[in-house]
Amino acid sequence: MNDATPAKAALPISISRLTKTYGKVFALDHVDLDIESGEFLTLLGPSGSGKTTLLMVLAGFTRPDHGSVRFGDAEIIRSPPHKRNVGMVFQNYALFPHMNVAANVGFPLKLRKVAKPEIEARVERALETVQLGGFGGRGIDQLSGGQRQRVALARAIVFEPRILLMDEPLSALDKKLREHMQIELRHLHEKLGMTTVYVTHDQREALTMSDRIAVINHGRLMQLGAPKTIYERPANRFIADFIGESTFLPVEVTAGKAMLEGREIRTASPPEGEGRRLVLLRPERLHILAGKAPAGLNVFAATVRDVVYQGDSFLMYAVMAGGQEIAVRGLTRSARLSTVPAPGARVKLGLDPDETALIPDDEAR
């Protein structure tokens, strides 16, 4: 086989009723999640949400209270880690400091009693895959952070596992390198095709890399969907708040209409049910309207409080008559800063009904 061959068939992962408690706290609360074969799925959540616990259960390092985890057809909930045959990239890489690069990458092959010449060939091939060909003789302490990251990756894929787990693998890298590695990991996934479960608390990273995102909080799966769905149709206020920037306006839904202080707010799909909802306002989706507002837009009148210059864009904070705050982002290219309303000015902000989403107000929980 040559290195363009994807790993043996990838395996789907099926998680059901998975629960882990620490004392009275649920780290995982009856999680049901099906991960498709060959998919790049990201577990996204704040620290302490349970996303790492879930990954550790998949790897076999944490024993859950009950539940089921299947790799393909095989139930693995009770298998010890060394029998699971999944690749894993640790947050701190966990490269063995007493072995050089080649010994680290060859370690899983040696354990599998692969013949020595084949080990050498496969180690070199794995290192080439992560663009570290010829680095085998280096010591771990001679590598930069980015190189260690690649070695850890090579070690995790060299034995061609059908499932790859990654625990915040890029969090120790600086911003530039991190963004570069995001693209590279994504390419590598397309090339190798193994089912990948990726843990991060960085929402932008999750949006950049994933086929689907599973948002986790308080040990529960809050929403599962493609990045676009998660961003544009968040299931609740927590997700809308956690992913991207947003401000919220409370509205009342009565008789299929969302009403804000006596005016109707038009939405992409007619609102269902009755009662209090929140209008999700993404700063970059709001227009600052000059002159007469075009028909059909939802218009919010407000007074500018602050304008913050952020290089590529500016962020304007405005306050509505009722005291609600709205943030608006504009590119500095499309609006010269001198035309941006100054603090104290009254502005009208427009939002396309197609981009207007209502979400349940779950703050009370």
Add this chain to the structure above:
Amino acid sequence: MSAAAKPHARELKSDARRERLALLGLCSPALALILVIMVIPVGWLFWLSFIGESGDFSLENYARMIDNKSYFRIFRTTFEVSVLTTAICVLIGYPLAYFLAHLPQRMANLCMIAVLLPFWTSLLVRTYAWLVLLQRKGLVNDWAIGLGLWDEPLKLVHNLSGTLIGMVHIMLPFLVLPVYGSMRAIDRDYVKAAANLGATPTQAFWQVFAPLSLPGVLAGSLIVFVLCLGFFVTPAVLGGGKVVMVSMQIANNIELFFNWGAASALGVVLLAATFAVLYAASRIVKFDQIIGGGHGGS
């Protein structure tokens, strides 16, 4: 001109010098103490060892060690006892340190106090306590016979086994501490990574954990071995005169024969042997690891 191009250069340099001097001043009492209680007496012993019975310069104190077979035996006993004590300490102490290193921190601290407790009791008291426990009609023999482990009272003391039991007991904390320290410094993720890559618990231990804890084991062994070389009280009491170590021969030379020259020569040879061991060890382990007692981490 230079003052203008490099403003305050001279003042900053003198500030730095003053700080260094202040630091030196702080440790000068300790330095003086080491000079008085270490360097001067050792130098004086070194000089004495070259003075013969006639009072003139002579090598007779060293020649005696080569000519007299009993000295060779004493050195061999010293090394044997030290090697055996060290080996037994490693066999007992390594699993203990492993257990402690895997306890939650708070529990480990409590257990560590238990390990260190003997340090706060007099060495002499502990040694005589062993004498009471191990003698013919002592607690150990009574219980073992009562339980049917052996029929006749075993000779557990006034011989090599008594010496080893006492010395292992006293030396164990010196081994456990550095080994525990080096194990605590090992990131748990290394063992997890090994398991993830397919290593059974046994393979993960021998191929990952054991090599990473090795510096701590070497450090602890070295400390125990070097301390054993000069040990006096325990072998003297529990060995019952049958296990003669260098330190005891030194005492004999002074107390029985009042021969300072012979005693000094033995001391010098023992010191040289100790340095030789330390030097050999330093070729294997880096000294900061011995003192720091841990692996550098990742």
